[in-house]
Amino acid sequence: xxxxxxxxxxxxFWDKLKDSPSTDEFxxxxxxxNPVFVQVLGMCPVLAVTNTAExxxxxxxATAFVLLMSNVLVSVLRNFIxxxxxxxxxxxxxxxxxxxxxxxxxxxxxxxxxSLGAFISLIVVNCLILSRAEAFASKNTIGKSVLDALGxxxxxxxxxxxxxxxxxxxxxxxxxxxxVFPEGFQEWIIMILPAGGFFTLAIWLIFFNFRNQRKxxx
Amino acid sequence: xTVASLGNIFxxxxxxxxxxxxxFLGICPFLGVSGKMETATKMGGAVTFVMLISSMxxxxxxxxxxxxxxxxxxxxxxxxxxxxTVQLVEMFVKKMSPALFRxxxxxxxxxxxxxxILGLALFxxxxxxxxxxxxxxxxxxxxxxxLALILIAGLRxxxxxxxxxxxxxxxxxxxxxxxxxxxxxxxxxxxxxx
Numbered sequence: 001x002x003x004x005x006x007x008x009x010x011x012x013f014w015d016k017l018k019d020s021p022s023t024d025e026f027x028x029x030x031x032x033x034n035p036v037f038v039q040v041l042g043m044c045p046v047l048a049v050t051n052t053a054e055x056x057x058x059x060x061x062a063t064a065f066v067l068l069m070s071n072v073l074v075s076v077l078r079n080f081i082x083x084x085x086x087x088x089x090x091x092x093x094x095x096x097x098x099x100x101x102x103x104x105x106x107x108x109x110x111x112x113x114x115s116l117g118a119f120i121s122l123i124v125v126n127c128l129i130l131s132r133a134e135a136f137a138s139k140n141t142i143g144k145s146v147l148d149a150l151g152x153x154x155x156x157x158x159x160x161x162x163x164x165x166x167x168x169x170x171x172x173x174x175x176x177x178x179x180v181f182p183e184g185f186q187e188w189i190i191m192i193l194p195a196g197g198f199f200t201l202a203i204w205l206i207f208f209n210f211r212n213q214r215k216x217x218x
Numbered sequence: 219x220t221v222a223s224l225g226n227i228f229x230x231x232x233x234x235x236x237x238x239x240x241x242f243l244g245i246c247p248f249l250g251v252s253g254k255m256e257t258a259t260k261m262g263g264a265v266t267f268v269m270l271i272s273s274m275x276x277x278x279x280x281x282x283x284x285x286x287x288x289x290x291x292x293x294x295x296x297x298x299x300x301x302x303t304v305q306l307v308e309m310f311v312k313k314m315s316p317a318l319f320r321x322x323x324x325x326x327x328x329x330x331x332x333x334x335i336l337g338l339a340l341f342x343x344x345x346x347x348x349x350x351x352x353x354x355x356x357x358x359x360x361x362x363x364x365l366a367l368i369l370i371a372g373l374r375x376x377x378x379x380x381x382x383x384x385x386x387x388x389x390x391x392x393x394x395x396x397x398x399x400x401x402x403x404x405x406x407x408x409x410x411x412x
Contacts, residue, residue: 040389043245044333088301091330095294103290118340121293125333127246193404194240198397205390213385 022147029151035128036159036201037208042128046160047197049119053176056164057157058112062105062120064153066097067129071149073097074137081138090133091124098123128156159204166200167191224354227347231358234409237334238366239400244334247325248367249392257321258371259364264311264326266360268303269335273356275299276339277349296339297330304330334363369399 035041045063050056070093074081081089102120106113113120123129132152137145168174171191173181190196237243244265251261279295308326312319319326329335338359342352373395382391 040249041246043249044242047242047245087330088298091297091301092294095297099290099293102293118337118344121340122243122333122337124293124297125330125336127328190401193400194242195397195400195404197242198393198400202390202393202397205388205393206385209385209388209390 022144025144025147026151029148029153029155030158031155033152034155034159035152036156037204039128039131040205041131042126042156043201044122045119045126046163047194047201049116050160050164050167050197050200051171051192052168053161053164055112055115056160058105059116059119060153060157060160062101062116063123063126063129063156064149066094066101066123067132067153067156068146068149069097070094070129071132071137071145072142074133075140075142075145078138086138087130087134090130090138094129094133095124128152162204163197163200167196171196224351227351227354228358228361229409231355232362232365233403233406236362236366236403236406237337237359238363239396239403241337243337244332244363246328247332248370248396249389251322251325252367252371252392253374254321255368255371255375257318258367260318261322261325262360262364262367264307264322265329265332265334265363266357268300268307268329269338269356269360269363270353271303272296272300272335272339273342273352274349275303276342277347277352280343292343296336300335300339301330334359366399370396373399 029035033039036043036046042063045059049059070090073093074090077089077093098121101123102113105116105120132149136148140148165175168176169180170188171193173179173185173187188196191200231237235241238245238248247261247265251257276296276299279299280292283289283292283295304327307329308319311322311326338356342355345355347355370392374392377391377395386394
């Protein structure tokens with residue numbers, strides 16, 4: 001709380017930034033409406049590829065890219081797409097960008113492409129992207145949609161890193177393949193196995209629930 | 219291709235590499251409609267049906283795309299086929315059983331975005347399965363999905379009556395249960411000889 005006192009005397013730039021609606025649009029994806037921890041959307045990649053922090057980061061960035069591009073295109077085309085076929089059109093838009101991403105990752109790193117496997121293609125069916133297209137981009141201007149996509153994308157990457165970091169740290173004793181723990185650390189093999197994904201996500205959700213409930217009572 | 223190898227494919231897709239508990243595919247309906255045993259069973263049935271149809275279609279499409287030399291259209295054509303199949307199932311269910319239609323609610327159209335189905339189509343293409351193998355694989359994956367859904371629904375019905383700390387209630391509890399189930403399913407590894 002002492003921080004805010006100091007800031008008051010300085011400049012009002014941050015306050016202005018804080019109060020502007022566009023910052024709100026951006027920030028809500030990261031914290032208040034975090035796609036994974038609060039909305040519980042896009043679970044499949046969240047659990048499947050977060051066994052190491054590196055995979056988690058790559059997957060998060062790929063998803064964020066597709067989210068951004070499809071949000072922009074949906075927003076641009078929002079007045080041209082007939083209501084009845086809108087979901088099908090969104091899926092086609094998303095599928096095109098996912099195909100692009102798939103080929104780009106293959107071009108950059110074959111190893112990464114192998115370790116992510118079919119899950120890159122499965123970004124198509126990530127509910128998060130479709131839900132943002134339907135709930136936000138189809139009703140708002142391009143600028144707002146970009147901000148929304150950026151916020152949600154960053155929030156998604158953040159959540160994936162939270163999971164991937166914990167799982168790699170405990171399951172392998174490393175973080176981004178750098179050894180963290182001293183020699184003799186007993187790895188929790190279970191954390192990199194599928195069951196570990198469920199447990200880690202459950203624990204994060206409990207943590208967020210706990211925070212929200214305590215806030216509500218105070 | 220022998221009966222034994224087909225059996226292996228079935229067991230592998232159903233138990234060892236269970237789509238929900240080992241590959242994390244189809245988690246959304248898994249969390250969403252697993253509250254009641256009855257809806258879970260029917261959802262499993264619907265998903266299995268869509269899986270069988272789309273697996274057959276995916277086999278045909280893959281052959282066609284290879285023939286015309288346009289593999290980059292794979293993803294787009296798969297998703298279109300799946301979306302149409304789901305639309306078909308939706309109309310069918312609405313006509314035959316309006317009660318079930320209401321019970322499944324939003325999750326019926328959302329089968330389109332069920333990763334399990336697209337995943338199935340992609341995996342069978344990657345593994346280079348033939349037509350019969352693809353169907354067996356789809357049947358195994360569908361059976362595995364239904365099994366996982368029924369198991370978790372049974373557990374959740376029991377958990378309704380037990381006292382749980384307030385912070386753990388909801389999704390977190392289902393995830394913890396799913397984690398334990400996933401541990402149990404690891405016991406199957408080694409089955410199916412792969």
